[in-house]
Amino acid sequence: MTQALALAGLSSGYDEAVVLRDITLTVAPGEILAVLGKNGMGKSTLLKSIMGFLPKLAGSVALEGQDITRLPPPRIARMGIAYVPQEKALFQDLTVAENLRLALPGRARLEVALDHVARSFPFLRDRLAQRAGTLSGGEQKMLLMARALSVDARVLLVDEISEGLQPSVITRLAGVLAQQRSAAGRAILLIEQNLGFALEIADRYAVLDRGEIVDTGPAAGAAARIAHHLSV
Ligand SMILES: Nc1ncnc2c1ncn2[C@@H]1O[C@H](COP(=O)(O)OP(=O)(O)OP(=O)(O)O)[C@@H](O)[C@H]1O
Ligand SMILES: [Mg+2]
Secondary structure (H helix, E strand, O other): OOOOEEEEEEEEEEOOEEEEEEEEEEEOOOOEEEEEOOOOOOHHHHHHHHOOOOOEEEEEEEEOOEEOOOOOHHHHHHHOEEEEOOOOOOOOOOEHHHHHHHHOOOOOOHHHHHHHHHHHOHHHHHHOOOEHHHOOHHHHHHHHHHHHHOOOOOEEEEEOOOOOOOHHHHHHHHHHHHHHHHOOOOEEEEEEOOHHHHHHHOOEEEEEEOOEEEEEEEOOOOHHHHHHHOOO
């Protein structure tokens, strides 16, 4: 089977500092892989590197069997990888509608995308004219997720979506992610520190420790074995 996303021997980092070493992992279509690890272990660096924001020092990245290692971020996005960054990367002074429109490829219609994302986040319909910067923290996270879902990506990269959210919002997001996996067959690489949330919806996990994958396995029943990788 062709993997949706395949990293082979990937090393990456910032200028002189190598942060990720020899990362090999795959995500199949319709699969959620949770990448877990403490602060500063390289989780966000991994997603930035996949998206092409950081130079790859070694190794390769393939999307549905096609090599994308050297492509720039806009090409990678257009080829089918959607990215929900950890920081609230919205245009704060633009409206909800404008933020959604900017994520869409040229000819796509906002109304169509909106119908699609409003199924997961109905509140957005009533907030189209509100400035994104005035949404609550949880609402901004949902808008970030909606923006990623408004393009029909095969792979979804999600960076600590549960951070700072109340349990009911986390439950809602878990439902949206599970639906994206099952109904749309998307491959999801989910960065998390919330072990309960991650293992509940993931199929497999990988633990990142100081830039290296130190453990992988099926998510079911893994909590007790890997909790020490996350507790400070
Ligand atoms: N722009 C940058 N320039 C130099 N070093 C950086 C830069 N961004 C991150 N780093 C370093 O890379 C390492 C990994 O950072 P990264 O943001 O990937 O960690 P993380 O696992 O996402 O942590 P957190 O859970 O806190 O989000 C850290 O030591 C960090 O200081
Ligand atoms: Mg991070």
